[in-house]
Amino acid sequence: MNRALVLGVVVLTLVATGAGTVLGRVAGTERRVTDTYGVEEYPDIWEDTVVWADKSQGDNEEIWTFDLSNGRMEQLSSALGDKTWPRVFGDTVVWMQVDYTVDAISGQTVLTDTLAIHSLSAKSTRLLKEVASSGMPDGHQKFPDIYGDYIVFENEIPRTAPDPSIFDIYLLDLRSGVISPVTNDLLSERLPAVFGNWVVWEEVSIAGGEADVDLWVYRIGCTTAPCSWSVANSPDWDENWASISGDTLVYADYRNDTNRRSDQDETDNGDIYRIDLSPLLDGNPANDSPLPAVPVIVASGSQEEPRLFGDRMVWRDFRANATQADLWAMRLPSGTPEELAVGYGEKWRVQVWDDRVVWEDWRHDLVRTDDIDDFDIYVFCYDQPTCGVPRSETPVLLYVTVVLIVLVALVLAYWLIVRRERPADGEPVEPTRARRPQKGKGPRSAAGKSKGKKGSTWRR
Numbered sequence: 001m002n003r004a005l006v007l008g009v010v011v012l013t014l015v016a017t018g019a020g021t022v023l024g025r026v027a028g029t030e031r032r033v034t035d036t037y038g039v040e041e042y043p044d045i046w047e048d049t050v051v052w053a054d055k056s057q058g059d060n061e062e063i064w065t066f067d068l069s070n071g072r073m074e075q076l077s078s079a080l081g082d083k084t085w086p087r088v089f090g091d092t093v094v095w096m097q098v099d100y101t102v103d104a105i106s107g108q109t110v111l112t113d114t115l116a117i118h119s120l121s122a123k124s125t126r127l128l129k130e131v132a133s134s135g136m137p138d139g140h141q142k143f144p145d146i147y148g149d150y151i152v153f154e155n156e157i158p159r160t161a162p163d164p165s166i167f168d169i170y171l172l173d174l175r176s177g178v179i180s181p182v183t184n185d186l187l188s189e190r191l192p193a194v195f196g197n198w199v200v201w202e203e204v205s206i207a208g209g210e211a212d213v214d215l216w217v218y219r220i221g222c223t224t225a226p227c228s229w230s231v232a233n234s235p236d237w238d239e240n241w242a243s244i245s246g247d248t249l250v251y252a253d254y255r256n257d258t259n260r261r262s263d264q265d266e267t268d269n270g271d272i273y274r275i276d277l278s279p280l281l282d283g284n285p286a287n288d289s290p291l292p293a294v295p296v297i298v299a300s301g302s303q304e305e306p307r308l309f310g311d312r313m314v315w316r317d318f319r320a321n322a323t324q325a326d327l328w329a330m331r332l333p334s335g336t337p338e339e340l341a342v343g344y345g346e347k348w349r350v351q352v353w354d355d356r357v358v359w360e361d362w363r364h365d366l367v368r369t370d371d372i373d374d375f376d377i378y379v380f381c382y383d384q385p386t387c388g389v390p391r392s393e394t395p396v397l398l399y400v401t402v403v404l405i406v407l408v409a410l411v412l413a414y415w416l417i418v419r420r421e422r423p424a425d426g427e428p429v430e431p432t433r434a435r436r437p438q439k440g441k442g443p444r445s446a447a448g449k450s451k452g453k454k455g456s457t458w459r460r
Contacts, residue, residue: 024336024337024338024339025338025339025340026329026338026339026340026380026382027382027383028340028355028380028381028382028383028384028387029380029381029384029385029386029387030341030378030379030380030387031378031379031380031381031387031388032376032377032378033050033052033066033358033376033377033378033379034052034054034056034064034066034376034377035376036054036056036057037056037374038054038055038056038057038373038374038375039054039055039056039061039373039374039375040052040053040054040055040056040064040360040375040376040377041053041055041084041348041349041360041375042084042085042086042349042360043349043351043358043359043360043377044086044087044088044351044358045088045351045352045353045356045357045358045379046088046089046090046353047353047354047356048067048068048069048388049065049066049067049068049088049120050065050066050067050068050358050377050379051063051064051065051076051086051087051088051093051095052064052086052358052360052377053083053084053085053086053095054075057075060080060081060082060083061082061083061084062075062076062077062078062083063075063076063077063083063086063093063095063118064076065088065093065120066377066391067388068356068379068381068387068388068389069388069389070389070392071388071389071390071391071392072391072392073391073392076093076118076120076125077095077097077116077118077125078125079097079116079125080098080100081097081098081100081111082097082098083095083096083097083116084096084097085142085143085144087144087145087146088146089146089147089148090148091119091120091121092117092118092119092120092146092174093117093118093120094115094116094117094118094144094146094151095115095116095118095144096113096114096115096116096141096142096143096144097113097114097115097116098111098112098113098114099111099112099113099114099127099129112140113140113141113142113156114127114128114129114140114141115127115128115141115144115151115153116128117131117151117174128141128172131172131174131177132172132177132178132179133176133177133178134177134178134179135170135178135179135180135181136179137155137157137168137170137179137181138157139155139156139157139158139166140155140156140157140158141153141154141155141170142154142155142156143190143191143192145192145193145194146194147194147195147196148196149173149174149175150171150172150173150174150194150220151171151172151174151194152169152170152171152172152182152192152193152194152199152201153169153170153172153192154167154168154169154170154189154190154191154192154201155167155168155169155170164188165188166186166188167187167188167189167190168181168182168183168184168185168189169181169182169183169189169192169199169201169218170182171194171199171220182199182201182218182228183201183203183216183228187203187204187205188203188204188205189201189202189203189204189216190202190203190204193242193243193244194220195243195244195245195246196244196246197219197220197221198217198218198219198220198244198247198249198277199217199218199219199220200215200216200217200218200242200243200244200249201215201216201218201242202214202215202240202242203215203216203230207235207236208235210261211261212235212237212238213238213239213240213262214230214232214233214234214235214239215230215231215232215233215239215240215242215249215251216228216229216230216231217229217231217244217249217277217280219280219281224283226283229280231249231275231277231290231291232249232251232253232273232275232293233290234255236255236260237253237254237255237257237260237261238253238254238257238260238261238262239251239252239253239254239273240252240262241270241304241305241306243306243307243308244277244308245308245309245310246310247276247277247278247281248274248275248276248277248308248332249274249275249276249277250272250273250274250275250296250306250308250313250332251272251273251274251275251306252270252271252272252302252303252304252305252306253270253271253272253273253293253295254268254269254270254271255271256269256271256298257269257270262304266318268302268304268318269300269301269302270302270303270304271295271296271297271298271299271303272295272296272297272298272303272304272306272313272315273293273294273295273296274293274294274296274332274333275291275292275293275294276291276292276294277291279291294333296313296330296332296333297315297317297328297330297337299317299319300319300320301317301318301319301320301321301322302317302318303315303316303317303318303328304316304318305348305349305350307350307351307352307357308332308352309352309353309354310354311331311332311333311335312329312331312332312352312354312355312382313329313330313331313332313352314327314328314329314340314350314352314357315327315328315329315350316347316348316350324344324345324346324347324362325346325347325348326339326340326341326342326343326347327339327340327341327342327347327350327357327359327380328340329357340357340380341359341361341378341380344361344363345361345362345363345364345365346361346362347359347360347361347362347378348360348362355381355382355383355384356379356380356381356382357379357380357382358377358378358379358380359377359378360375360376360377360378361375361376361377361378362374362375363376364376
């Protein structure tokens with residue numbers, strides 16, 4: 001009987017293991033980057049560098065970074081006011097922050113949303129107006145993205161009600177400092193993203209009395225019109241959450257939603273589609289010959305926020321009747337969907353770089369209905385037994401260790417000096433009056449005391 005029971009347990013274990021394999025889980029390791037109580041949000045990643053906006057460390061929201069290669073975590077921003085929406089590429093981090101300027105005539109402080117551009121190696125930060133050599137727009141600069149030497153951003157010019165604000169997309173070339181408009185009209189263009197020489201954004205227009213969201217792309221360096229194309233432009237449903245890698249565009253499509261609109265709530269039913277942009281390289285005007293949209297993920301519930309790098313795509317998947325959103329992944333163009341992070345709290349703001357995925361996670365927010373949020377940043381490394389090195393010791397512990405080493409060295413040095421001056425056994429002791437004081441030894445004169453010792457003050 002005992003043997004039969006053991007055999008049954010083994011069989012059930014094998015079946016359970018096989019079922020997990022059939023469902024499909026992405027091979028790799030998940031890691032929690034932040035563990036402080038509060039809100040860490042809007043993560044981004046480039047190779048080993050993770051950045052995010054952090055509300056948990058003080059009164060203001062600041063920009064922080066974590067290096068997976070050495071375990072170092074540090075704060076990047078230091079100016080007044082909140083900072084948010086960081087994006088990183090190579091040595092450069094860009095984020096949104098408030099610019100406090102004093103009006104020369106009224107003397108009042110004027111607050112303007114703008115961009116800060118930070119060098120990781122130089123540990124220096126400049127505002128957009130300090131980087132720009134020409135083309136600096138009026139208004140508020142928001143929601144930047146960066147790839148290589150290019151930064152794209154949304155510029156808002158507020159207008160008096162009932163006229164709506166004007167939203168356009170701008171491009172900054174970091175090599176020259178030149179800012180140029182990508183769009184220039186009365187429609188609302190928002191949330192740009194850049195990859196290689198492609199820029200993509202959402203355009204909001206009014207169709208049938210309601211807002212309609214479409215997708216447009218622009219080719220950097222294009223010299224023969226047209227240089228921008230409407231690539232997902234159905235007036236009957238929304239297309240948003242765009243991401244480009246190479247010449248492939250992926251996005252969320254709401255044609256199967258009840259009201260065909262992205263309401264950003266539990267009633268949404270979005271699916272994921274992809275478009276090959278390569279025909280546009282030959283100047284094919286997509287407005288006359290629309291590019292085909294190929295379905296990638298069509299399922300119950302809402303599949304949204306796709307992010308693409310190479311052939312790896314990750315998305316936020318809120319299945320029908322689910323209590324939280326999970327992360328799924330697959331390889332394009334015809335891979336099999338696999339679970340990447342499931343069974344915990346909500347997962348938002350997904351970003352991908354090669355074999356690394358970051359997101360903000362609510363699993364430690366135990367009371368979702370209160371007004372106190374607790375979000376953390378997580379990272380997933382494909383096909384790795386560990387995801388980066390352990391976090392480095394905090395600077396305080398490092399300083400304490402250095403001080404202890406210095407104190408031990410001083411005590412040892414003093415002991416050696418005293419031992420060298422002590423007479424050996426049997427050796428006559430030299431009279432004190434006959435000993436010649438060594439340089440720097442013995443009591444100081446009054447003048448010597450008044451001068452003090454240069455550089456003797458220890459600072460942390």
